[in-house]
Amino acid sequence: MSTFVEHERHGAVHLLRLANPPVNTLRNELRAELMAAIGAAQGEGARALVISGRGRMFSAGAELREHGKPRPPPLLPDVFAALDDFPGLTVAAIHDTAMGGGLELGLACRVRLATRGTRVALPEVRRGLIPGAGGTQRLPRLIGALPALRMILSGDPVDAEAARQLGIIDQVVDGDIEAAGLAFAREHLGAPERFARVRDRGGLADAAALAAFDAEVATLTRRSRGQESPLRCAESVRNALTMEFDAGIAAERAISMNLSQGEQARALRHVFFGEREAQRVINLPEDVAPLPVARVVVIGAGTMGGGIAMSCANFGLAVTVVERDAAALEKGLARCHANWQRTVDSGKLDAAEMQKRAALLSGSTSLDVVREADLVIEAIFEDMEVKKQLFAELDRLARPGIVLASNTSTLDIDAIASATTRPALVLGMHFFSPANVMRLLEIVRGKASSDTAIVTAIEVGKRVGKLPVVVGNCDGFVGNRMTAKRSPQIERLLIEGCLPQDIDRVMEAYGMAMGPLATGDLAGLDIGAAARKRRGTIAPVADAIVAAGRLGQKTGAGYYRYDDKRRRQNDPEVERLILEVSRREGVTRRAITDDEILERVLLPMVNEGARIIEEGIAQRAVDIDVIFVNGFGWPAWRGGPMFWADTLGSKKVCERLEHYARVSDSADLQPAPLVRRLAETGATFTLPPGQRAA
Ligand code: NAD
Numbered sequence: 001m002s003t004f005v006e007h008e009r010h011g012a013v014h015l016l017r018l019a020n021p022p023v024n025t026l027r028n029e030l031r032a033e034l035m036a037a038i039g040a041a042q043g044e045g046a047r048a049l050v051i052s053g054r055g056r057m058f059s060a061g062a063e064l065r066e067h068g069k070p071r072p073p074p075l076l077p078d079v080f081a082a083l084d085d086f087p088g089l090t091v092a093a094i095h096d097t098a099m100g101g102g103l104e105l106g107l108a109c110r111v112r113l114a115t116r117g118t119r120v121a122l123p124e125v126r127r128g129l130i131p132g133a134g135g136t137q138r139l140p141r142l143i144g145a146l147p148a149l150r151m152i153l154s155g156d157p158v159d160a161e162a163a164r165q166l167g168i169i170d171q172v173v174d175g176d177i178e179a180a181g182l183a184f185a186r187e188h189l190g191a192p193e194r195f196a197r198v199r200d201r202g203g204l205a206d207a208a209a210l211a212a213f214d215a216e217v218a219t220l221t222r223r224s225r226g227q228e229s230p231l232r233c234a235e236s237v238r239n240a241l242t243m244e245f246d247a248g249i250a251a252e253r254a255i256s257m258n259l260s261q262g263e264q265a266r267a268l269r270h271v272f273f274g275e276r277e278a279q280r281v282i283n284l285p286e287d288v289a290p291l292p293v294a295r296v297v298v299i300g301a302g303t304m305g306g307g308i309a310m311s312c313a314n315f316g317l318a319v320t321v322v323e324r325d326a327a328a329l330e331k332g333l334a335r336c337h338a339n340w341q342r343t344v345d346s347g348k349l350d351a352a353e354m355q356k357r358a359a360l361l362s363g364s365t366s367l368d369v370v371r372e373a374d375l376v377i378e379a380i381f382e383d384m385e386v387k388k389q390l391f392a393e394l395d396r397l398a399r400p401g402i403v404l405a406s407n408t409s410t411l412d413i414d415a416i417a418s419a420t421t422r423p424a425l426v427l428g429m430h431f432f433s434p435a436n437v438m439r440l441l442e443i444v445r446g447k448a449s450s451d452t453a454i455v456t457a458i459e460v461g462k463r464v465g466k467l468p469v470v471v472g473n474c475d476g477f478v479g480n481r482m483t484a485k486r487s488p489q490i491e492r493l494l495i496e497g498c499l500p501q502d503i504d505r506v507m508e509a510y511g512m513a514m515g516p517l518a519t520g521d522l523a524g525l526d527i528g529a530a531a532r533k534r535r536g537t538i539a540p541v542a543d544a545i546v547a548a549g550r551l552g553q554k555t556g557a558g559y560y561r562y563d564d565k566r567r568r569q570n571d572p573e574v575e576r577l578i579l580e581v582s583r584r585e586g587v588t589r590r591a592i593t594d595d596e597i598l599e600r601v602l603l604p605m606v607n608e609g610a611r612i613i614e615e616g617i618a619q620r621a622v623d624i625d626v627i628f629v630n631g632f633g634w635p636a637w638r639g640g641p642m643f644w645a646d647t648l649g650s651k652k653v654c655e656r657l658e659h660y661a662r663v664s665d666s667a668d669l670q671p672a673p674l675v676r677r678l679a680e681t682g683a684t685f686t687l688p689p690g691q692r693a694a
Contacts, residue, residue, distance in 0.1 A: 012047040017053065021053075023060035024053045026102070031078075034079050048188075050091045050182055051109060057102075058102055076104065077133050091112075091185050092113070093181030094113065094115070094120070096118055113173050119157035123156075142202070153221070226511050236255050279458070282620075291456045293460050295373055298379060299394070302380075311465065323365055379431075388415070404425060408430070412473065428446070428477070440466070444477055454470060482608045498592050506598055510635075545559060545577060603657055646685050650685075
């Protein structure tokens with residue numbers, strides 16, 4: 001009795017319907033049943049097979065939970081080989097979506113029909129993999145190696161009509177896809193040979209075609225940094241130009257197995273599941289409902305307020321921004337509009353949609369509009385007294401019972417809440433810059449914040465396209481508190497022997513979009529200088545750079561020099577300043593290895609992460625990784641700082657921290673108690689036992 005494939009006989013045409021709704025993942029049982037059904041149909045003398053899907057879509061592809069685990073046969077390539085061997089016509093009747101293995105199933109048929117609006121994609125590269133069930137061999141044979149590689153490297157979905165033009169889809173269908181599939185099969189029943197098997201199409205490339213392919217690959221994979229899967233995708237697609245089909249499939253299989261057991265695919269799985277987990281709040285009663293929010297009022301239309309307001313309007317939520325005076329308001333609103341206009345100009349947004357968004361955004365110079373708010377988000381200057389005054393006023397004006405949120409990056413939420421008569425409804429909604437782009441939203445729970453307030457903030461965050469992660473109240477919360485800990489070590493590295501470009505090169509080679517010093521230049525070095533002044537700390541190199549009037553990109557120079565196109569250049573003047581500091585500090589400069597640089601930048605963050613977990617500021621280690629991937633440009637294929645620590649192993653983390661604490665005389669680097677405990681047992685922050693790299 002089949003449960004995952006329905007087998008219908010329509011005379012000589014048999015319909016095999018994937019029946020693992022709603023998304024028809026190709027789980028172990030389904031593959032076995034599909035294989036059996038193909039065999040049964042053949043045994044019964046069927047002359048054509050139509051394959052369709054029940055539920056919302058044709059197929060979302062492989063079952064992600066089966067990745068990285070041994071899978072019982074038949075595997076997808078076995079099933080697709082059976083389709084190749086079927087002696088009649090094979091038709092994929094695709095509706096809505098065919099992703100990954102789902103599209104590869106379609107490619108193993110002789111003909112592909114799709115409903116209008118269907119989206120097809122091979123997104124495996126994003127999971128650190130290659131399309132491993134024939135995708136890298138059949139797609140190039142069907143549409144050409146370069147178009148195939150572009151699609152595989154982007155991972156983006158292609159619409160049915162575009163897919164038809166590329167040659168992936170044979171016909172776009174309006175109406176019932178199964179009926180269309182059956183009709184097509186009946187019409188061409190007598191002449192399956194008119195539709196060659198995809199494996200038999202194309203041909204091997206000559207030297208010139210191969211050279212053209214290689215030249216293009218170099219451009220396409222230039223930005224992959226240390227990420228393996230784009231390079232392996234290119235390698236496997238190239239095999240389609242140089243190997244016969246069966247050899248290409250065997251090579252694809254080997255590459256695919258190798259990647260799926262590798263660290264990068266594991267990191268991406270960790271982040272994928274982590275993003276779901278991080279949005280679940282521990283110990284939250286199930287019956288807590290969010291408060292209804294139809295209008296948001298944002299106070300402050302600066303860098304953050306503007307971005308937050310745009311996020312609301314982008315997702316259909318009415319929003320009013322409040323500024324101190326008409327000039328500031330106009331400037332803030334103009335920045336939002338200019339931002340939207342740029343997106344329109346780049347072709348990513350149509351003008352009508354921009355109008356719709358702009359219509360949802362209004363401004364005021366009077367706090368009175370707070371009376372109309374269902375939620376207030378404050379984004380004014382980072383000054384406790386100013387914020388307290390404002391919150392007292394907000395509390396007086398806003399309807400009792402609505403949530404008042406602060407976007408503060410560092411200030412104590414409890415102190416802010418104490419300025420109101422509704423501390424249970426006060427919390428942090430910490431967006432990241434640029435707020436209309438970055439997905440991370442730290443929701444900061446104060447000691448009085450109610451479950452209702454938390455759930456409301458999560459709900460609004462999700463509605464405006466963010467990934468909300470609940471964190472505890474402390475200086476810097478999770479992300480900024482951890483990054484702050486790397487700064488003293490970066491200072492030490494500069495004093496002991498590094499130049500800014502050495503540190504940035506190592507961090508960029510690790511996969512960061514931008515190294516920490518270049519990032520400092522981008523944000524403005526005055527921000528860090530102000531924070532040091534507030535905290536009464538010194539940083540000899542950073543202070544010397546700022547004292548020389550080098551505040552970063554905005555002054556044309558910081559740790560680097562910038563040309564008029566804002567391209568960074570190493571600056572001998574910076575080297576001179578740094579060498580002078582080393583001399584002043586009495587330090588003999590030495591050569592520092594890349595490994596030491598990486599460890600001294602990342603380990604202080606990991607150590608602070610351990611403290612953050614122990615204090616309950618983060619609910620779980622994976623939340624920290626999700627925060628860094630979504631708010632700090634950490635490459636997802638590296639998994640995040642705590643995942644990195646686990647790949648190193650807790651014993652080594654502990655031992656290296658002790659070593660650096662000793663050599664740099666820094667109490668901060670003494671291993672946190674949690675690090676020591678993990679080191680004793682060999683346990684990990686994030687990974688289930690047995691999955692940790694040796
Ligand atoms: P900003 O200086 O760009 O903007 C602040 C705006 O608030 C200014 O336009 C100012 O005129 C306005 N303002 C000040 N007092 C006001 C009042 N009483 N009523 C109405 N408007 C008032 O600052 P920003 O970078 O947008 O930062 C705002 C807040 O967001 C700060 O708490 C900051 O710590 C936090 N934050 C900043 C970033 C960042 O990267 N810039 C990231 C996360 C959080």
